Amino acid sequence: MSTEERPPKRPRNDYGSSDASGPPALQRSTDYWFDDGNIILQVESTQFRLAKSVLAMHSSVFRDMFSLPLPQDEPLVDGCPVVILCGDRSEDWTHLLAAVFPLQLFRTRNPTLDQLSAILRLSKKYDIPLPRSDCVRRLKCEFPTTLAEHDQLDTGWMHIEIPGDLSITQALVHLVNLAREVGLFSILPLLLYDIIIAAEPGENDHDNPNVLHHALRKLSTADEIACLRFHVRLMQPYHQTPLKWIESVPCVECTAAPKCSVKIDLLLGLALNAPNALIHEFLTQWDSHDDWSSKVCEKCLIVAKAVHETARQKFWDRLPSFFELPEWEELRKMDFE
Structure with missing residues:
Protein backbone atom coordinates (compact mmCIF):
# COMPACT_ATOMS: atom_id res chain seq x y z
CA MET A 1 0.00 0.00 0.00
CA SER A 2 1.47 3.38 -0.99
CA THR A 3 1.73 6.34 1.34
CA GLU A 4 -1.19 8.00 -0.47
CA GLU A 5 -3.35 4.89 -0.08
CA ARG A 6 -2.50 4.32 3.58
CA PRO A 7 -5.54 5.11 5.77
CA PRO A 8 -4.99 7.89 8.31
CA LYS A 9 -4.32 6.97 11.93
CA ARG A 10 -7.28 7.15 14.28
CA PRO A 11 -7.18 10.65 15.80
CA ARG A 12 -6.23 10.85 19.46
CA ASN A 13 -8.95 12.20 21.78
CA ASP A 14 -8.17 15.46 23.52
CA TYR A 15 -8.42 15.56 27.28
CA GLY A 16 -11.84 16.63 28.44
CA SER A 17 -13.57 15.92 25.12
CA SER A 18 -15.47 12.86 24.04
CA ASP A 19 -17.42 11.71 21.03
CA ALA A 20 -20.77 10.38 22.23
CA SER A 21 -20.43 7.42 19.89
CA GLY A 22 -16.74 6.81 20.49
CA PRO A 23 -14.57 5.68 23.41
CA PRO A 24 -14.46 7.68 26.67
CA ALA A 25 -12.23 10.74 26.71
CA LEU A 26 -8.74 10.16 28.06
CA GLN A 27 -8.10 11.56 31.52
CA ARG A 28 -4.99 11.97 33.62
CA SER A 29 -4.88 10.30 37.02
CA THR A 30 -5.35 12.89 39.73
CA ASP A 31 -3.03 11.02 42.13
CA TYR A 32 -0.45 9.38 39.88
CA TRP A 33 0.55 11.93 37.23
CA PHE A 34 4.08 13.00 38.13
CA ASP A 35 5.61 15.93 36.20
CA ASP A 36 9.02 14.27 36.30
CA GLY A 37 7.67 10.95 35.06
CA ASN A 38 9.05 9.59 31.77
CA ILE A 39 6.53 6.88 30.89
CA ILE A 40 2.73 6.95 30.61
CA LEU A 41 0.66 3.86 31.34
CA GLN A 42 -2.79 3.99 29.79
CA VAL A 43 -5.37 1.74 31.44
CA GLU A 44 -8.86 1.97 29.96
CA SER A 45 -9.38 5.76 29.64
CA THR A 46 -7.00 6.74 32.47
CA GLN A 47 -3.34 7.66 32.00
CA PHE A 48 -0.71 7.39 34.74
CA ARG A 49 2.57 9.31 34.33
CA LEU A 50 5.27 7.47 36.23
CA ALA A 51 9.02 6.96 36.42
CA LYS A 52 10.47 4.06 34.48
CA SER A 53 13.07 3.49 37.19
CA VAL A 54 10.42 2.99 39.89
CA LEU A 55 8.38 0.58 37.77
CA ALA A 56 11.51 -1.35 36.76
CA MET A 57 12.63 -1.55 40.40
CA HIS A 58 9.36 -3.22 41.41
CA SER A 59 8.53 -5.26 38.30
CA SER A 60 10.70 -7.56 36.18
CA VAL A 61 8.07 -7.34 33.42
CA PHE A 62 8.51 -3.58 33.10
CA ARG A 63 12.27 -3.88 33.57
CA ASP A 64 12.44 -6.17 30.54
CA MET A 65 10.03 -3.99 28.58
CA PHE A 66 12.08 -0.83 29.14
CA SER A 67 15.28 -2.58 28.07
CA LEU A 68 13.93 -2.74 24.50
CA PRO A 69 14.45 0.26 22.18
CA LEU A 70 11.36 2.25 21.22
CA PRO A 71 10.23 2.36 17.58
CA GLN A 72 11.42 5.56 15.88
CA ASP A 73 7.88 6.68 14.99
CA GLU A 74 6.46 5.98 18.46
CA PRO A 75 3.92 8.74 19.32
CA LEU A 76 4.68 10.71 22.48
CA VAL A 77 2.48 12.51 24.99
CA ASP A 78 4.19 15.39 26.79
CA GLY A 79 7.46 13.91 25.57
CA CYS A 80 6.70 10.50 27.13
CA PRO A 81 6.01 7.18 25.37
CA VAL A 82 2.60 5.66 26.07
CA VAL A 83 2.15 2.00 27.03
CA ILE A 84 -1.44 0.77 26.68
CA LEU A 85 -2.23 -2.02 29.16
CA CYS A 86 -5.08 -3.99 27.65
CA GLY A 87 -7.33 -6.10 29.87
CA ASP A 88 -6.53 -4.18 33.07
CA ARG A 89 -8.89 -1.96 35.07
CA SER A 90 -7.88 1.60 35.93
CA GLU A 91 -9.35 1.14 39.42
CA ASP A 92 -7.08 -1.86 39.98
CA TRP A 93 -4.04 0.14 38.93
CA THR A 94 -4.99 2.92 41.33
CA HIS A 95 -5.02 0.36 44.17
CA LEU A 96 -1.67 -1.10 43.08
CA LEU A 97 0.03 2.30 42.80
CA ALA A 98 -1.25 3.21 46.26
CA ALA A 99 0.81 0.25 47.53
CA VAL A 100 3.86 1.21 45.45
CA PHE A 101 3.65 4.89 46.45
CA PRO A 102 2.28 4.81 50.02
CA LEU A 103 1.29 8.16 51.53
CA GLN A 104 1.87 6.89 55.09
CA LEU A 105 5.02 5.39 56.56
CA PHE A 106 3.10 2.92 58.72
CA ARG A 107 -0.26 1.66 57.53
CA THR A 108 -2.79 1.41 60.34
CA ARG A 109 -5.73 0.02 58.36
CA ASN A 110 -6.22 -3.34 56.74
CA PRO A 111 -6.58 -3.31 52.95
CA THR A 112 -10.10 -3.51 51.58
CA GLN A 236 -23.10 -38.02 58.28
CA PRO A 237 -23.53 -39.84 61.60
CA TYR A 238 -22.02 -37.93 64.51
CA HIS A 239 -19.64 -40.79 65.36
CA GLN A 240 -17.71 -40.06 62.14
CA THR A 241 -17.01 -36.48 63.29
CA PRO A 242 -15.10 -34.89 66.20
CA LEU A 243 -18.32 -35.32 68.19
CA LYS A 244 -17.50 -39.02 68.40
CA TRP A 245 -16.27 -38.19 71.92
CA ILE A 246 -19.90 -38.68 72.93
CA GLU A 247 -19.40 -42.43 72.39
CA SER A 248 -16.52 -42.50 74.88
CA VAL A 249 -18.81 -41.51 77.77
CA PRO A 250 -19.16 -43.12 80.22
CA CYS A 251 -15.53 -44.23 80.18
CA VAL A 252 -14.18 -47.39 81.79
CA GLU A 253 -13.10 -45.51 84.93
CA CYS A 254 -16.27 -43.37 85.16
CA THR A 255 -17.12 -42.48 88.76
CA ALA A 256 -20.67 -41.35 88.02
CA ALA A 257 -21.86 -43.68 85.27
CA PRO A 258 -25.62 -43.18 85.63
CA LYS A 259 -25.31 -39.39 85.79
CA CYS A 260 -22.88 -39.19 82.85
CA SER A 261 -25.01 -41.54 80.74
CA VAL A 262 -28.19 -39.51 81.23
CA LYS A 263 -26.54 -36.19 80.40
CA ILE A 264 -24.81 -37.57 77.31
CA ASP A 265 -28.07 -39.11 76.10
CA LEU A 266 -29.70 -35.68 76.37
CA LEU A 267 -26.82 -34.06 74.46
CA LEU A 268 -26.95 -36.75 71.78
CA GLY A 269 -30.69 -36.23 71.38
CA LEU A 270 -30.19 -32.51 70.83
CA ALA A 271 -27.45 -33.20 68.28
CA LEU A 272 -29.53 -35.69 66.31
CA ASN A 273 -32.52 -33.33 66.24
CA ALA A 274 -30.39 -30.50 64.85
CA PRO A 275 -27.94 -32.12 62.39
CA ASN A 276 -27.07 -28.81 60.76
CA ALA A 277 -25.66 -27.60 64.07
CA LEU A 278 -23.11 -30.42 64.02
CA ILE A 279 -21.29 -28.80 61.11
CA HIS A 280 -20.32 -25.86 63.30
CA GLU A 281 -18.62 -28.11 65.87
CA PHE A 282 -16.13 -30.00 63.71
CA LEU A 283 -13.22 -27.54 64.13
CA THR A 284 -14.36 -25.91 67.36
CA GLN A 285 -12.03 -26.24 70.33
CA TRP A 286 -13.32 -28.09 73.38
CA ASP A 287 -12.87 -25.09 75.67
CA SER A 288 -15.31 -23.11 73.52
CA HIS A 289 -18.10 -25.29 74.93
CA ASP A 290 -18.26 -24.72 78.67
CA ASP A 291 -21.39 -26.86 78.95
CA TRP A 292 -19.62 -29.96 77.63
CA SER A 293 -17.23 -30.21 80.58
CA SER A 294 -20.07 -29.77 83.07
CA LYS A 295 -21.95 -32.78 81.71
CA VAL A 296 -19.42 -35.47 82.61
CA CYS A 297 -17.25 -36.52 85.54
CA GLU A 298 -13.50 -35.81 85.71
CA LYS A 299 -12.52 -39.27 84.47
CA CYS A 300 -14.86 -39.07 81.47
CA LEU A 301 -13.73 -35.51 80.78
CA ILE A 302 -10.10 -36.57 80.29
CA VAL A 303 -11.07 -39.33 77.85
CA ALA A 304 -13.63 -37.22 76.00
CA LYS A 305 -11.20 -34.33 75.44
CA ALA A 306 -8.55 -36.67 74.07
CA VAL A 307 -10.99 -38.34 71.66
CA HIS A 308 -12.35 -34.97 70.55
CA GLU A 309 -8.91 -33.47 69.88
CA THR A 310 -7.67 -36.52 67.97
CA ALA A 311 -10.78 -36.57 65.78
CA ARG A 312 -10.57 -32.81 65.23
CA GLN A 313 -6.97 -33.05 64.01
CA LYS A 314 -7.89 -35.96 61.75
CA PHE A 315 -10.77 -33.95 60.32
CA TRP A 316 -8.41 -31.03 59.63
CA ASP A 317 -5.85 -33.27 57.95
CA ARG A 318 -8.55 -34.62 55.64
CA LEU A 319 -10.16 -31.24 54.92
CA PRO A 320 -8.49 -30.68 51.49
CA SER A 321 -9.53 -34.16 50.29
CA PHE A 322 -13.17 -33.39 51.12
CA PHE A 323 -13.02 -30.76 48.36
CA GLU A 324 -11.03 -33.01 46.02
Whole structure:
Protein backbone atom coordinates (compact mmCIF):
# COMPACT_ATOMS: atom_id res chain seq x y z
CA MET A 1 0.00 0.00 0.00
CA SER A 2 1.47 3.38 -0.99
CA THR A 3 1.73 6.34 1.34
CA GLU A 4 -1.19 8.00 -0.47
CA GLU A 5 -3.35 4.89 -0.08
CA ARG A 6 -2.50 4.32 3.58
CA PRO A 7 -5.54 5.11 5.77
CA PRO A 8 -4.99 7.89 8.31
CA LYS A 9 -4.32 6.97 11.93
CA ARG A 10 -7.28 7.15 14.28
CA PRO A 11 -7.18 10.65 15.80
CA ARG A 12 -6.23 10.85 19.46
CA ASN A 13 -8.95 12.20 21.78
CA ASP A 14 -8.17 15.46 23.52
CA TYR A 15 -8.42 15.56 27.28
CA GLY A 16 -11.84 16.63 28.44
CA SER A 17 -13.57 15.92 25.12
CA SER A 18 -15.47 12.86 24.04
CA ASP A 19 -17.42 11.71 21.03
CA ALA A 20 -20.77 10.38 22.23
CA SER A 21 -20.43 7.42 19.89
CA GLY A 22 -16.74 6.81 20.49
CA PRO A 23 -14.57 5.68 23.41
CA PRO A 24 -14.46 7.68 26.67
CA ALA A 25 -12.23 10.74 26.71
CA LEU A 26 -8.74 10.16 28.06
CA GLN A 27 -8.10 11.56 31.52
CA ARG A 28 -4.99 11.97 33.62
CA SER A 29 -4.88 10.30 37.02
CA THR A 30 -5.35 12.89 39.73
CA ASP A 31 -3.03 11.02 42.13
CA TYR A 32 -0.45 9.38 39.88
CA TRP A 33 0.55 11.93 37.23
CA PHE A 34 4.08 13.00 38.13
CA ASP A 35 5.61 15.93 36.20
CA ASP A 36 9.02 14.27 36.30
CA GLY A 37 7.67 10.95 35.06
CA ASN A 38 9.05 9.59 31.77
CA ILE A 39 6.53 6.88 30.89
CA ILE A 40 2.73 6.95 30.61
CA LEU A 41 0.66 3.86 31.34
CA GLN A 42 -2.79 3.99 29.79
CA VAL A 43 -5.37 1.74 31.44
CA GLU A 44 -8.86 1.97 29.96
CA SER A 45 -9.38 5.76 29.64
CA THR A 46 -7.00 6.74 32.47
CA GLN A 47 -3.34 7.66 32.00
CA PHE A 48 -0.71 7.39 34.74
CA ARG A 49 2.57 9.31 34.33
CA LEU A 50 5.27 7.47 36.23
CA ALA A 51 9.02 6.96 36.42
CA LYS A 52 10.47 4.06 34.48
CA SER A 53 13.07 3.49 37.19
CA VAL A 54 10.42 2.99 39.89
CA LEU A 55 8.38 0.58 37.77
CA ALA A 56 11.51 -1.35 36.76
CA MET A 57 12.63 -1.55 40.40
CA HIS A 58 9.36 -3.22 41.41
CA SER A 59 8.53 -5.26 38.30
CA SER A 60 10.70 -7.56 36.18
CA VAL A 61 8.07 -7.34 33.42
CA PHE A 62 8.51 -3.58 33.10
CA ARG A 63 12.27 -3.88 33.57
CA ASP A 64 12.44 -6.17 30.54
CA MET A 65 10.03 -3.99 28.58
CA PHE A 66 12.08 -0.83 29.14
CA SER A 67 15.28 -2.58 28.07
CA LEU A 68 13.93 -2.74 24.50
CA PRO A 69 14.45 0.26 22.18
CA LEU A 70 11.36 2.25 21.22
CA PRO A 71 10.23 2.36 17.58
CA GLN A 72 11.42 5.56 15.88
CA ASP A 73 7.88 6.68 14.99
CA GLU A 74 6.46 5.98 18.46
CA PRO A 75 3.92 8.74 19.32
CA LEU A 76 4.68 10.71 22.48
CA VAL A 77 2.48 12.51 24.99
CA ASP A 78 4.19 15.39 26.79
CA GLY A 79 7.46 13.91 25.57
CA CYS A 80 6.70 10.50 27.13
CA PRO A 81 6.01 7.18 25.37
CA VAL A 82 2.60 5.66 26.07
CA VAL A 83 2.15 2.00 27.03
CA ILE A 84 -1.44 0.77 26.68
CA LEU A 85 -2.23 -2.02 29.16
CA CYS A 86 -5.08 -3.99 27.65
CA GLY A 87 -7.33 -6.10 29.87
CA ASP A 88 -6.53 -4.18 33.07
CA ARG A 89 -8.89 -1.96 35.07
CA SER A 90 -7.88 1.60 35.93
CA GLU A 91 -9.35 1.14 39.42
CA ASP A 92 -7.08 -1.86 39.98
CA TRP A 93 -4.04 0.14 38.93
CA THR A 94 -4.99 2.92 41.33
CA HIS A 95 -5.02 0.36 44.17
CA LEU A 96 -1.67 -1.10 43.08
CA LEU A 97 0.03 2.30 42.80
CA ALA A 98 -1.25 3.21 46.26
CA ALA A 99 0.81 0.25 47.53
CA VAL A 100 3.86 1.21 45.45
CA PHE A 101 3.65 4.89 46.45
CA PRO A 102 2.28 4.81 50.02
CA LEU A 103 1.29 8.16 51.53
CA GLN A 104 1.87 6.89 55.09
CA LEU A 105 5.02 5.39 56.56
CA PHE A 106 3.10 2.92 58.72
CA ARG A 107 -0.26 1.66 57.53
CA THR A 108 -2.79 1.41 60.34
CA ARG A 109 -5.73 0.02 58.36
CA ASN A 110 -6.22 -3.34 56.74
CA PRO A 111 -6.58 -3.31 52.95
CA THR A 112 -10.10 -3.51 51.58
CA LEU A 113 -11.19 -6.57 49.65
CA ASP A 114 -11.04 -4.56 46.40
CA GLN A 115 -7.55 -3.29 47.13
CA LEU A 116 -6.25 -6.73 48.01
CA SER A 117 -7.82 -8.29 44.91
CA ALA A 118 -6.42 -5.62 42.59
CA ILE A 119 -2.90 -5.84 44.00
CA LEU A 120 -2.82 -9.64 43.79
CA ARG A 121 -4.04 -9.71 40.19
CA LEU A 122 -1.68 -7.03 38.88
CA SER A 123 1.34 -8.02 40.98
CA LYS A 124 1.11 -11.52 39.50
CA LYS A 125 0.63 -10.27 35.94
CA TYR A 126 3.56 -7.81 36.12
CA ASP A 127 5.69 -9.68 38.68
CA ILE A 128 5.66 -7.10 41.49
CA PRO A 129 6.67 -9.20 44.52
CA LEU A 130 6.68 -6.67 47.38
CA PRO A 131 2.98 -5.72 47.54
CA ARG A 132 2.02 -9.26 46.54
CA SER A 133 3.89 -10.81 49.48
CA ASP A 134 2.02 -8.60 51.95
CA CYS A 135 -1.36 -9.56 50.48
CA VAL A 136 -0.44 -13.26 50.40
CA ARG A 137 0.68 -13.06 54.03
CA ARG A 138 -2.63 -11.52 55.05
CA LEU A 139 -4.67 -14.20 53.31
CA LYS A 140 -2.57 -17.01 54.76
CA CYS A 141 -3.00 -15.56 58.24
CA GLU A 142 -6.75 -15.30 57.66
CA PHE A 143 -6.99 -18.85 56.22
CA PRO A 144 -4.08 -20.89 57.67
CA THR A 145 -2.98 -24.38 56.75
CA THR A 146 -2.46 -25.82 60.25
CA LEU A 147 -4.97 -26.48 63.00
CA ALA A 148 -2.75 -24.76 65.58
CA GLU A 149 -2.79 -21.53 63.53
CA HIS A 150 -6.54 -21.89 63.00
CA ASP A 151 -7.06 -22.12 66.76
CA GLN A 152 -5.34 -18.73 67.18
CA LEU A 153 -7.86 -16.96 64.96
CA ASP A 154 -10.28 -14.55 66.52
CA THR A 155 -13.85 -14.12 65.38
CA GLY A 156 -14.41 -11.78 62.45
CA TRP A 157 -11.95 -10.56 59.81
CA MET A 158 -8.51 -9.83 61.23
CA HIS A 159 -6.39 -8.95 58.17
CA ILE A 160 -8.85 -7.75 55.50
CA GLU A 161 -11.51 -5.06 55.53
CA ILE A 162 -14.80 -6.35 54.11
CA PRO A 163 -17.41 -3.82 52.86
CA GLY A 164 -20.47 -3.57 55.06
CA ASP A 165 -22.82 -4.26 52.15
CA LEU A 166 -21.15 -7.62 51.45
CA SER A 167 -22.22 -10.72 53.36
CA ILE A 168 -19.64 -13.11 54.82
CA THR A 169 -20.62 -15.74 52.27
CA GLN A 170 -20.25 -13.32 49.34
CA ALA A 171 -16.80 -12.27 50.58
CA LEU A 172 -15.70 -15.90 50.93
CA VAL A 173 -16.93 -16.78 47.43
CA HIS A 174 -15.06 -13.77 46.04
CA LEU A 175 -11.87 -14.94 47.76
CA VAL A 176 -12.22 -18.51 46.46
CA ASN A 177 -12.43 -17.21 42.89
CA LEU A 178 -9.53 -14.81 43.53
CA ALA A 179 -7.37 -17.60 45.01
CA ARG A 180 -7.97 -19.71 41.92
CA GLU A 181 -7.14 -16.77 39.65
CA VAL A 182 -3.85 -15.80 41.30
CA GLY A 183 -2.70 -19.33 42.21
CA LEU A 184 -3.04 -19.26 46.00
CA PHE A 185 -4.25 -22.81 46.52
CA SER A 186 -3.38 -23.45 50.17
CA ILE A 187 -6.17 -21.17 51.43
CA LEU A 188 -8.88 -22.97 49.43
CA PRO A 189 -9.81 -25.78 51.89
CA LEU A 190 -10.62 -23.48 54.79
CA LEU A 191 -12.29 -20.94 52.48
CA LEU A 192 -14.61 -23.58 51.03
CA TYR A 193 -15.32 -25.02 54.47
CA ASP A 194 -16.15 -21.53 55.80
CA ILE A 195 -18.60 -21.03 52.93
CA ILE A 196 -20.50 -24.11 54.10
CA ILE A 197 -20.50 -22.79 57.68
CA ALA A 198 -21.54 -19.26 56.72
CA ALA A 199 -24.30 -20.48 54.40
CA GLU A 200 -25.89 -22.83 56.93
CA PRO A 201 -29.33 -21.46 57.88
CA GLY A 202 -29.49 -19.92 61.34
CA GLU A 203 -32.41 -19.55 63.70
CA ASN A 204 -33.92 -16.76 61.60
CA ASP A 205 -33.32 -18.34 58.19
CA HIS A 206 -35.97 -21.07 58.16
CA ASP A 207 -37.82 -19.29 55.33
CA ASN A 208 -34.72 -19.37 53.13
CA PRO A 209 -33.66 -23.02 52.70
CA ASN A 210 -31.66 -22.23 49.55
CA VAL A 211 -29.01 -20.10 51.27
CA LEU A 212 -26.22 -22.52 50.37
CA HIS A 213 -27.47 -22.97 46.79
CA HIS A 214 -27.47 -19.21 46.14
CA ALA A 215 -24.03 -18.83 47.70
CA LEU A 216 -22.43 -21.47 45.49
CA ARG A 217 -23.76 -20.17 42.17
CA LYS A 218 -20.89 -17.66 41.90
CA LEU A 219 -18.25 -20.40 42.21
CA SER A 220 -16.81 -22.41 39.36
CA THR A 221 -18.76 -25.56 38.53
CA ALA A 222 -16.00 -27.76 39.99
CA ASP A 223 -15.93 -25.87 43.30
CA GLU A 224 -19.72 -25.78 43.48
CA ILE A 225 -19.96 -29.57 43.03
CA ALA A 226 -17.16 -30.15 45.57
CA CYS A 227 -18.97 -27.99 48.15
CA LEU A 228 -22.28 -29.76 47.61
CA ARG A 229 -20.64 -33.18 47.96
CA PHE A 230 -18.86 -32.05 51.10
CA HIS A 231 -22.10 -30.72 52.55
CA VAL A 232 -23.67 -34.16 52.06
CA ARG A 233 -20.70 -35.77 53.80
CA LEU A 234 -21.09 -33.41 56.74
CA MET A 235 -24.61 -34.65 57.33
CA GLN A 236 -23.10 -38.02 58.28
CA PRO A 237 -23.53 -39.84 61.60
CA TYR A 238 -22.02 -37.93 64.51
CA HIS A 239 -19.64 -40.79 65.36
CA GLN A 240 -17.71 -40.06 62.14
CA THR A 241 -17.01 -36.48 63.29
CA PRO A 242 -15.10 -34.89 66.20
CA LEU A 243 -18.32 -35.32 68.19
CA LYS A 244 -17.50 -39.02 68.40
CA TRP A 245 -16.27 -38.19 71.92
CA ILE A 246 -19.90 -38.68 72.93
CA GLU A 247 -19.40 -42.43 72.39
CA SER A 248 -16.52 -42.50 74.88
CA VAL A 249 -18.81 -41.51 77.77
CA PRO A 250 -19.16 -43.12 80.22
CA CYS A 251 -15.53 -44.23 80.18
CA VAL A 252 -14.18 -47.39 81.79
CA GLU A 253 -13.10 -45.51 84.93
CA CYS A 254 -16.27 -43.37 85.16
CA THR A 255 -17.12 -42.48 88.76
CA ALA A 256 -20.67 -41.35 88.02
CA ALA A 257 -21.86 -43.68 85.27
CA PRO A 258 -25.62 -43.18 85.63
CA LYS A 259 -25.31 -39.39 85.79
CA CYS A 260 -22.88 -39.19 82.85
CA SER A 261 -25.01 -41.54 80.74
CA VAL A 262 -28.19 -39.51 81.23
CA LYS A 263 -26.54 -36.19 80.40
CA ILE A 264 -24.81 -37.57 77.31
CA ASP A 265 -28.07 -39.11 76.10
CA LEU A 266 -29.70 -35.68 76.37
CA LEU A 267 -26.82 -34.06 74.46
CA LEU A 268 -26.95 -36.75 71.78
CA GLY A 269 -30.69 -36.23 71.38
CA LEU A 270 -30.19 -32.51 70.83
CA ALA A 271 -27.45 -33.20 68.28
CA LEU A 272 -29.53 -35.69 66.31
CA ASN A 273 -32.52 -33.33 66.24
CA ALA A 274 -30.39 -30.50 64.85
CA PRO A 275 -27.94 -32.12 62.39
CA ASN A 276 -27.07 -28.81 60.76
CA ALA A 277 -25.66 -27.60 64.07
CA LEU A 278 -23.11 -30.42 64.02
CA ILE A 279 -21.29 -28.80 61.11
CA HIS A 280 -20.32 -25.86 63.30
CA GLU A 281 -18.62 -28.11 65.87
CA PHE A 282 -16.13 -30.00 63.71
CA LEU A 283 -13.22 -27.54 64.13
CA THR A 284 -14.36 -25.91 67.36
CA GLN A 285 -12.03 -26.24 70.33
CA TRP A 286 -13.32 -28.09 73.38
CA ASP A 287 -12.87 -25.09 75.67
CA SER A 288 -15.31 -23.11 73.52
CA HIS A 289 -18.10 -25.29 74.93
CA ASP A 290 -18.26 -24.72 78.67
CA ASP A 291 -21.39 -26.86 78.95
CA TRP A 292 -19.62 -29.96 77.63
CA SER A 293 -17.23 -30.21 80.58
CA SER A 294 -20.07 -29.77 83.07
CA LYS A 295 -21.95 -32.78 81.71
CA VAL A 296 -19.42 -35.47 82.61
CA CYS A 297 -17.25 -36.52 85.54
CA GLU A 298 -13.50 -35.81 85.71
CA LYS A 299 -12.52 -39.27 84.47
CA CYS A 300 -14.86 -39.07 81.47
CA LEU A 301 -13.73 -35.51 80.78
CA ILE A 302 -10.10 -36.57 80.29
CA VAL A 303 -11.07 -39.33 77.85
CA ALA A 304 -13.63 -37.22 76.00
CA LYS A 305 -11.20 -34.33 75.44
CA ALA A 306 -8.55 -36.67 74.07
CA VAL A 307 -10.99 -38.34 71.66
CA HIS A 308 -12.35 -34.97 70.55
CA GLU A 309 -8.91 -33.47 69.88
CA THR A 310 -7.67 -36.52 67.97
CA ALA A 311 -10.78 -36.57 65.78
CA ARG A 312 -10.57 -32.81 65.23
CA GLN A 313 -6.97 -33.05 64.01
CA LYS A 314 -7.89 -35.96 61.75
CA PHE A 315 -10.77 -33.95 60.32
CA TRP A 316 -8.41 -31.03 59.63
CA ASP A 317 -5.85 -33.27 57.95
CA ARG A 318 -8.55 -34.62 55.64
CA LEU A 319 -10.16 -31.24 54.92
CA PRO A 320 -8.49 -30.68 51.49
CA SER A 321 -9.53 -34.16 50.29
CA PHE A 322 -13.17 -33.39 51.12
CA PHE A 323 -13.02 -30.76 48.36
CA GLU A 324 -11.03 -33.01 46.02
CA LEU A 325 -7.85 -31.01 46.60
CA PRO A 326 -4.29 -32.29 47.23
CA GLU A 327 -2.92 -32.60 50.76
CA TRP A 328 -1.94 -29.49 52.73
CA GLU A 329 1.78 -29.83 52.01
CA GLU A 330 1.22 -30.18 48.28
CA LEU A 331 -1.12 -27.18 48.26
CA ARG A 332 1.55 -25.06 49.95
CA LYS A 333 4.04 -26.08 47.25
CA MET A 334 1.53 -25.14 44.53
CA ASP A 335 1.11 -21.57 45.78
CA PHE A 336 2.35 -18.85 43.42
CA GLU A 337 4.51 -16.55 45.55
